Amino acid sequence: MISVKNIIKTFEDGVTVLKGVDCHIEKGEVVAIIGPSGSGKSTLLRCMNLLSVPTFGEVWLKDKLLNPVDPYLHTEVIEASNTYKKLVAGGMDGADAIVKIKKEDLLNEKFSAAEGKEYKAILKKLYKDNHIDINVARQKMGMVFQHFNLFNNLTVLDNLTLAPVELKLKSKEEAEKNAMALLKRIGLEDKANVYPSTLSGGQKQRIAIVRALAMDPDVMLFDEPTSALDPEMVGEVLDLMKQLAAEGMTMVIVTHEMGFAREVADKIVFIDEGIIKEQGTPDEIFNHPKDPRLQDFLSKVL
Amino acid sequence: MDFFKDIGVLVTNEKYMGMLFEGLGTTLLISVFAALLGLLIGTLVAIVGIAQDSPIMKLPKLICKIYVTIIRGTPMALQLFIMAYTIFAIRGFPKEITAIIAFGINSGAYVSENIRAGILSVDIGQTEAGRALGLNGRTTLIKIVIPQAIKNVIPAIGNELIALIKETSIVSMIGMYDLTQAAKIIGAGNNMASYVVPMTVAACFYLAIVYLLTFVIKIIERRLRASDKR
Ligand SMILES: Nc1ncnc2c1ncn2[C@@H]1O[C@H](COP(=O)(O)OP(=O)(O)OP(=O)(O)O)[C@@H](O)[C@H]1O
Ligand SMILES: [Mg+2]
Numbered sequence: 001m002i003s004v005k006n007i008i009k010t011f012e013d014g015v016t017v018l019k020g021v022d023c024h025i026e027k028g029e030v031v032a033i034i035g036p037s038g039s040g041k042s043t044l045l046r047c048m049n050l051l052s053v054p055t056f057g058e059v060w061l062k063d064k065l066l067n068p069v070d071p072y073l074h075t076e077v078i079e080a081s082n083t084y085k086k087l088v089a090g091g092m093d094g095a096d097a098i099v100k101i102k103k104e105d106l107l108n109e110k111f112s113a114a115e116g117k118e119y120k121a122i123l124k125k126l127y128k129d130n131h132i133d134i135n136v137a138r139q140k141m142g143m144v145f146q147h148f149n150l151f152n153n154l155t156v157l158d159n160l161t162l163a164p165v166e167l168k169l170k171s172k173e174e175a176e177k178n179a180m181a182l183l184k185r186i187g188l189e190d191k192a193n194v195y196p197s198t199l200s201g202g203q204k205q206r207i208a209i210v211r212a213l214a215m216d217p218d219v220m221l222f223d224e225p226t227s228a229l230d231p232e233m234v235g236e237v238l239d240l241m242k243q244l245a246a247e248g249m250t251m252v253i254v255t256h257e258m259g260f261a262r263e264v265a266d267k268i269v270f271i272d273e274g275i276i277k278e279q280g281t282p283d284e285i286f287n288h289p290k291d292p293r294l295q296d297f298l299s300k301v302l
Numbered sequence: 303m304d305f306f307k308d309i310g311v312l313v314t315n316e317k318y319m320g321m322l323f324e325g326l327g328t329t330l331l332i333s334v335f336a337a338l339l340g341l342l343i344g345t346l347v348a349i350v351g352i353a354q355d356s357p358i359m360k361l362p363k364l365i366c367k368i369y370v371t372i373i374r375g376t377p378m379a380l381q382l383f384i385m386a387y388t389i390f391a392i393r394g395f396p397k398e399i400t401a402i403i404a405f406g407i408n409s410g411a412y413v414s415e416n417i418r419a420g421i422l423s424v425d426i427g428q429t430e431a432g433r434a435l436g437l438n439g440r441t442t443l444i445k446i447v448i449p450q451a452i453k454n455v456i457p458a459i460g461n462e463l464i465a466l467i468k469e470t471s472i473v474s475m476i477g478m479y480d481l482t483q484a485a486k487i488i489g490a491g492n493n494m495a496s497y498v499v500p501m502t503v504a505a506c507f508y509l510a511i512v513y514l515l516t517f518v519i520k521i522i523e524r525r526l527r528a529s530d531k532r
Contacts, residue, residue, distance in 0.1 A: 135437070138433070138435065139436035149427035150431070153453075163432075163435035163436060212435070
């Protein structure tokens, strides 16, 4: 469903927060991302829908490439280049040659006119076959934020219908009918016409979740959905997420709720200092952690 | 007290009151249209100002920056003179339009700063939530950010409008007949010993407009706030 390949993220201030992350999320899988504060969990999640644009690397949604990638460093372009052919002819393994070219930026030398034409054709094809407009891709990737981010200027109902109607995915009537059904599902249909400021945190977050569901997403991204909640409201939000997981929704969840991750996730990803140090099933991660940083982390949070 | 007696004479004199109301008409005409022009320019400049840096936006951003710097850095009276005696020094060109343009351009610079601050004061999470749903930047701005920004900037824009109305009193310098000019003419051409009486009455007119406007702004503010809590 989602593949991030060799993601590197350096912020404007020069700090590199993700240092080459590979991560694959299968359809129907629930993946929990855990790790210490500041390790890059949110940044990784935000790279998946390009709220944060990776400095290097690729983000794929199914078979579509989401982020603009330096064309000269694209694998297919490299493979068509004379530099690559020369290296391979010299006895180098193909994969090693690609790594070497990327690393040493060997393609940055100017191309001959013929080569240029060839690359252009490859790039055009690449773009045509693989690329998708990010705004279209995001329609299928729901996101839930730590601080809910319900639209303050709109009623609950309008929060749920704005995007489907604006993007012409549904008529206003359809969108409202669907929204009411979603609100009914979480027992908040009586809140349809109030503004978000009158709601409790738990109510806000459940509405934020169904706002994302109103787009019929293929995958849902959660960034610490319960961290800003009073303890007594955490349960209602986690219960809703468990329901979604049981229904087969593909979910990526950044969380500090280890019990929840253990119970619901199919796969746990442990990230530390911008690197995925270990990933595996809940049993592997919680009962048989191998990485010393993970062992240390678990001893603190469990 | 002669002063109060003279005021009584003036406000019951049909001719003088007619002159003041005619001047008031010009003042209001300039103020209203300059305010609308200012809001339009201000909103556009603010949007350019907060747009993401990109090669296409470089020039517009620079132009907007220069515009705001020049307008805020020079006296209104000079801006008006330059408009009236150079740019629009065309025989028969309506002075009202010159004044509306001059004040609109001036007001736009101040309003743009207010609106910019208002837009930036809206939590970035609101924009992110909109974009994450697949809405484009423009729709997010129009449907989510600007409605919230307006709430934040109404008081500042109100102050700007009040300042604008009072500032239009300098149009007499380019020979226009506004409320202030009417008072001057009444003062010069009658047998009341001084300018003080007509000026005082004109001041009361300004005061009444400003008071009314303040009241309207309060109501709008309260209306907008009502959508916060219900
Ligand atoms: N926009 C930004 N500009 C510069 N640095 C940033 C930015 N966003 C995040 N960072 C830095 O990147 C690092 C990783 O941030 P990130 O939010 O991904 O961590 P996290 O694992 O989600 O932490 P937490 O558990 O506290 O939410 C932090 O040191 C943070 O200060
Ligand atoms: Mg975080």
